[in-house]
Amino acid sequence: MRLRRYGPDGVLVELGSLTEVAATRAALVAAELPGLVELVPAARTVLVSFEPGSAGARQVGEVLARADLSVAPEVEAREVVVPVVYGGPDLELVAETAGLSVEAAVALHASATYTVAFCGFAPGFGYLTGLPEPLCQPRLDVPRTRVPAGSVGIAGEFTGVYPRSSPGGWRLVARLADHADALFDPTRAPAALLSPGDHVRFEAAP
Amino acid sequence: MTRAVTVVATGPLALVEDLGRPGHAHLGVPPAGALDIPALRLANRLVGNPESAAGLECLLGGLVLRAETSCTIAVTGPSVPVTVDDHVVDSHAPVHLGPNQEFRLGTPATGLRCYVAVSGGIDVPAHLGSRSTDLLSGIGPAPLRAGDVLPLGTPEGLPGGADAIPPSRPADDLTVPVTLGPRDDWFTDPAAQLAATTWSVSPESNRVGLRLLGDPLRRAPERDGAELVSEGVLTGAVQVPPSGRPVIFLADHPTTGGYPALGLVPAAHLAALAQLRPGARVRLRARES
Known part of the structure; x- marks a missing residue:
């Protein structure tokens, strides 16, 4: 772990693994530091920022020195079930790369319990970890200029759902059974279906 | 009758902005909000609003409003001509509008962004705790168009009584x-x-970031060609893409970035940056945080 200053009121915590990121995020959430504004996990970092002049930034180091960052946090996680229709344009490629039948690849993706490691790229886009190893596959050689909203993709160690249409290179294996607004709708509270730390299962809709 | 103003003309870009929606970066939601926060706060105080009320951020002026009901209005930011029914009135002071009176914002001679507050505040629905337009993610109301009717909230306080407030003087x-x-x-x-370079503001700058042109910043040899795993970024971050020409992130910045942030411009200095026109010169000077 390494702490890097990010202006007068911010700290970037640099970490070695997604497990350390999850543990760091959980420890900082539990600490309820004064003046906290943002707590942003990413793949190898957690960014924390505070109200100007609050003491919070100076306490980050102490909180993390007391925490065991080597194990995933044992906290009560919210469980979110996301109904999807399997059959994206890259499903056959994914099955072939995994050395599985299409049915077996679908069953594998639907069998896992995922965790929202972090969000980004677009509001409501969660990077989900827990992808079974055969499905950990590279991005497409040529990204699509337009991925439809609600597409479920895989890339590297992550799976995720596009909350709105955008360019993208993830291999697409399914789409949301519901409207993509289910994932993110700023007029709703809470606006985002997925938040870091949530557990997620995909359920094949008929 | 519902209190409201009607947009007659927008100028180049007029947006509803308040103090933004910080605290949602972990969901991928940018902070948004007025780029010149002190100017928005002042405009709100002048018309008796809480400083957090939503007002209008007008790029290079040009806004024309018609009052549907009586209200108090104030303009802040750089010096700018203001008229009501073709009579010249003061900026940086509360001005009363009666029903059907037309408020017209000219073009500021310097600076980029004027702020308009109306008594009661612009009362569009709040999303994630803010009425601000976020041009990156599309959250909040669309940019204003002629014909829009903007509902106003209920006025709570009395207009400010300052004798004379000088306009801000945006630098070049x-x-x-x-x-x-x-x-x-x-x-x-x-x-x-940083000390050796004077940058100039790129015309590609926007609410996402102030893009700077000038001699490229050189990476340390051991980092040449290295890739950063995307990480959270803060407003004011000086992000340096491989071109070596920095981007200073403003309110509508993405919540994560894949290029290294060399440093951060503290919040108190961002308003002045947001008023710089393309071609203006900027020097960045390292200091201890």
Whole structure:
């Protein structure tokens, strides 16, 4: 772990693994530091920022020195079930790369319990970890200029759902059974279906 | 009758902005909000609003409003001509509008963004705790169009009574401090590199970031060609893409970035940056945070 200053009121915590990121995020959430504004996990970092002049930034180091960052946090996680229709344009490629039948690849993706490691790229886009190893596959050689909203993709160690249409290179294996607004709708509270730390299962809709 | 103003003309870009929606970056939601926060706060105080009320951010003026009901209005930011029914009135002071009176904002001679507050505040629905338009993610109301009717909230306070408030004087030559980090070690002697360079504001700058043109910042040799795993970024971050020409992130910035942030411009200096026109000169000077 390494702490890097990010202006007068911010700290970037640099970490070695997604497990350390999850543990760091959980420890900082539990600490309820004064003046906290943002707590942003990413793949190898957690960014924390505070109200100007609050003491919070100076306490980050102490909180993390007391925490065991080597194990995933044992906290009560919210469980979110996301109904999807399997059959994206890259499903056959994914099955072939995994050395599985299409049915077996679908069953594998639907069998896992995922965790929202972090969000980004677009509001409501969660990077989900827990992808079974055969499905950990590279991005497409040529990204699509337009991925439809609600597409479920895989890339590297992550799976995720596009909350709105955008360019993208993830291999697409399914789409949301519901409207993509289910994932993110700023007029709703809470606006985002997925938040870091949530557990997620995909359920094949008929 | 519902209190409201009608948009007759918008100028180049008029947006509803308040203090933004910080605290949602972990969901991928940018902070948004007025770029010149002190100017929005002042405009709100002048018309008796809480400083957090939503007002209008007008790029290069040009806004024309018609009052549907009586209200108090004030303009802040750079010096700008203002008229009501073709009579010249003051900016930086509360002005009363009666029903059907037309408020017209000219073009500021310097600076970029004027702020207009109306008594009661612009009462569009709040999303994630804010009425601000976020041009990156599309959250909040769309940019204003002629014909829009903007509902106003209920006035709570009395208009401010200041005698005379001078307009801000946007520079065409500005020096701002930069605290080094988190990724200053990606650059060879970053403080000296910053000190040696005068940048100019690129015309591609927008609410996402102020893009600077000038001699490229050089990476440390051991970081040449290295890729950063995307990480959270803060407003004011000086992000340096491989071109070496920095982007200073403003309110509508993405919540994560894949290029190293050499440093951060502290919040108190961002309003002045947001008023710089393309071609203006900027110097960044490293300081201890």
